[in-house]
Amino acid sequence: MRHTWRWFGPNDRVSIDDMLQAGVQGVVTALHHVPTGEVWSSEQIALRQAQLASMRDGSPSGLAWEVVESLPVSEAIKTQSGDWRGHVQNWIASMRNLHAAGIRVICYNFMPVLDWTRTDLEWRRPNGARCMRFDLTDFAAFDIHILERPGAAEDFPEDIRDAAARRFADMDDAARQQLAGNVVFGLPGAAEHLTMGDVRDLLQTYAPVTDAVLRRNFNAFLEQVAPVAQDLGMRLCCHPDDPPFPLLGLPRVMSTEADYAERMAAVDLPANGITLCSGSLGARHDNDLPGMMRRLGDRVHFLHLRNVRRDTDTIPASFFEDEHLGGQTDMVELIDAILSEEARRQAAGREDWRIPMRPDHGQDILDDIGRGGQPGYPAIGRLKGLAELRGVELALSRKHRAA
Numbered sequence: 001m002r003h004t005w006r007w008f009g010p011n012d013r014v015s016i017d018d019m020l021q022a023g024v025q026g027v028v029t030a031l032h033h034v035p036t037g038e039v040w041s042s043e044q045i046a047l048r049q050a051q052l053a054s055m056r057d058g059s060p061s062g063l064a065w066e067v068v069e070s071l072p073v074s075e076a077i078k079t080q081s082g083d084w085r086g087h088v089q090n091w092i093a094s095m096r097n098l099h100a101a102g103i104r105v106i107c108y109n110f111m112p113v114l115d116w117t118r119t120d121l122e123w124r125r126p127n128g129a130r131c132m133r134f135d136l137t138d139f140a141a142f143d144i145h146i147l148e149r150p151g152a153a154e155d156f157p158e159d160i161r162d163a164a165a166r167r168f169a170d171m172d173d174a175a176r177q178q179l180a181g182n183v184v185f186g187l188p189g190a191a192e193h194l195t196m197g198d199v200r201d202l203l204q205t206y207a208p209v210t211d212a213v214l215r216r217n218f219n220a221f222l223e224q225v226a227p228v229a230q231d232l233g234m235r236l237c238c239h240p241d242d243p244p245f246p247l248l249g250l251p252r253v254m255s256t257e258a259d260y261a262e263r264m265a266a267v268d269l270p271a272n273g274i275t276l277c278s279g280s281l282g283a284r285h286d287n288d289l290p291g292m293m294r295r296l297g298d299r300v301h302f303l304h305l306r307n308v309r310r311d312t313d314t315i316p317a318s319f320f321e322d323e324h325l326g327g328q329t330d331m332v333e334l335i336d337a338i339l340s341e342e343a344r345r346q347a348a349g350r351e352d353w354r355i356p357m358r359p360d361h362g363q364d365i366l367d368d369i370g371r372g373g374q375p376g377y378p379a380i381g382r383l384k385g386l387a388e389l390r391g392v393e394l395a396l397s398r399k400h401r402a403a
Contacts, residue, residue: 279306
């Protein structure tokens with residue numbers, strides 16, 4: 001695997017120096033400041049490349065921008081409303097500019113409204129570490145009683161509705177505001193400035209978008225962008241839904257192995273590929289991550305390795321982000337499947353035989369606590385995760401070489 005690290009730009013509390021000392025080989029980043037739907041200019045791409053090429057003292061970092069995460073797909077494209085065709089052309093123009101800059105892998109997602117959803121961004125573990133958690137009862141309290149989304153109550157079983165009503169009643173105003181802030185943090189852009197009315201308005205734009213319509217719109221998007229990526233020699237990789245089940249009355253179309261197989265078949269080109277995120281997909285008990293890697297590995301262009309632990313095996317379920325080798329995904333078996341795929345690609349002469357991987361998220365530990373970094377992206381917690389994953393990889397790679 002190619003060991004990479006996500007960086008949120010010059011304002012990231014985790015610096016280029018930090019990631020170098022963690023032993024990473026490449027950088028995953030994006031132009032987060034460019035409004036969704038606009039073109040990523042060659043000048044802005046070059047500026048970001050220059051920013052990550054230097055350490056704090058000005059000496060060369062030796063690092064390069066290797067993976068884009070993410071090139072946003074606008075809500076207009078997903079709903080096929082407004083200037084969605086113009087947004088698709090801008091997405092293609094951005095892709096061409098990235099290609100001209102030497103970048104070949106683009107991660108994106110097709111999740112309506114929310115990029116990811118958690119109810120607690122600093123859930124305390126028994127050892128004092130902090131992690132992100134999705135609590136279904138808290139989410140129901142938000143959806144039904146804080147957001148007051150029409151029809152929300154019908155989307156939850158009776159026991160969750162009852163528990164959510166009790167929990168909401170026990171919250172003071174500060175706790176209610178904190179919960180709302182945590183949930184909307186997963187909205188792209190300046191989510192902290194959105195009111196609950198703004199969120200309801202966003203959701204209303206999806207009123208005519210059923211599951212079938214979103215799948216159709218996704219296919220239409222892929223039919224336009226994937227052939228261009230194929231011609232350029234680029235690799236597109238769709239990130240799964242996080243979490244992988246419907247929320248807020250919105251459809252979810254990238255939650256299971258069947259969803260991925262359907263999307264790949266819709267535009268059957270090598271460029272139309274997968275971001276295999278073990279943490280997102282692992283929030284469903286019926287997603288077999290090592291099996292998915294073995295069956296779909298030919299199209300896996302990017303790896304997010306993290307682990308979650310579910311409270312139950314229901315769908316949906318509450319879960320928290322466990323340590324990288326903890327949780328309920330067999331990370332050793334998953335890495336073994338990854339190494340098998342890399343060996344197969346190398347034997348076939350594929351240039352992309354080494355798959356970029358990043359230690360996805362991490363618990364806040366030691367000096368991470370109180371540092372004020374991006375939720376889920378601590379320095380030491382990810383360093384620990386990368387070290388563990390690297391150790392498993394090294395041990396298994398010797399077995400593969402012997403074979």
